[in-house]
Amino acid sequence: MGWLEAAGDRALAEAAGRELMAVARTAPLDDMLDPWPNLDDPDHALRTVETFHHPVATLRMGQGDDPMAVTDGDGRIRGLEGAWCIDASAIPRVPSANTHLAVIALAEKLGAGFLELTGHGDVAVSPA
Ligand SMILES: Cc1cc2nc3c(=O)[nH]c(=O)nc-3n(C[C@H](O)[C@H](O)[C@H](O)COP(=O)(O)OP(=O)(O)OC[C@H]3O[C@@H](n4cnc5c(N)ncnc54)[C@H](O)[C@@H]3O)c2cc1C
Structure with a gap:
């Protein structure tokens, strides 16, 4: 890292x-x-020094006027047509708790938006 x-x-x-x-x-x-x-x-x-296994923000989400924000609020990677990021790397800052639940919440919200925005809402997503 x-x-x-x-x-x-x-x-x-x-x-x-x-x-x-x-x-x-x-x-x-x-x-x-x-x-x-x-x-x-x-x-x-x-x-x-240890990292404690919770790295985030390598593709962090943010407003369009933020030069360090790689992804927008829907998880789209700016400047790359059709590329999305829906994982811990989009979390803007290290949360004040462990990351697993934050990743699940982010994945459920952005995943649902991804299916809607890309017109793939009828695709079955495996719970596994
Ligand atoms: C040792 C350890 C302990 C942790 N303990 C906790 C804890 O107790 N509580 C907590 O809340 N969080 C914990 N975390 C953090 C949590 O696990 C991560 O924040 C979370 O898993 C990140 O989710 P993610 O989906 O972003 O990435 P990941 O869970 O890492 O998922 C990435 C997936 O992509 C796959 N992949 C990678 N490259 C490719 C490729 N080229 N093609 C296809 N697939 C690919 C990988 O195999 C993996 O399945 C821990 C992390 C570690 C390392």
């Missing part, structure tokens, strides 16, 4: 890691948490 390949992202992750480590060393957290690595270790955040 190319996580932390951009220097700005690495610097932000490192700064966030340092902040977290500093907070974790204050009372009462310092009594409850295992010892943290040396605050001067510049690579700690970079060695331990």
Whole structure:
């Protein structure tokens, strides 16, 4: 996925890691948490960062005046005739919950719209 390949992202992750480590060393957290690595270790955040399996927004949905919005509100990919995106990649921002239910809701809504807009409403969609 190319996580932390951009220097700005690495610097932000490192700064966030340092902040977290500093907070974790204050009372009462310092009594409850295992010892943290040396605050001067510049690579700690970079060695331990995880994505937690919920990437979204690689084809994110948005208004026409948003230069980063690849798909429109119906899931159509802008600039590609007949191409649609109906999965987690269209979710504009990481939701404040896990992604599975959001994907199902998005797929049901955009899938129904896709069938209607493309005139394929009579096509049976397998529940599997
Ligand atoms: C380890 C892990 C744990 C997770 N745990 C949770 C959780 O507990 N709760 C939660 O809400 N979310 C969880 N998620 C996130 C959730 O699973 C995803 O957000 C969701 O599955 C994304 O749905 P999707 O339809 O966008 O993509 P996917 O579910 O990845 O579906 C993509 C499908 O496309 C197929 N495909 C790929 N390329 C091609 C191709 N060229 N031709 C044909 N088919 C292709 C793939 O085989 C796959 O079936 C977890 C994710 C991971 C990786």
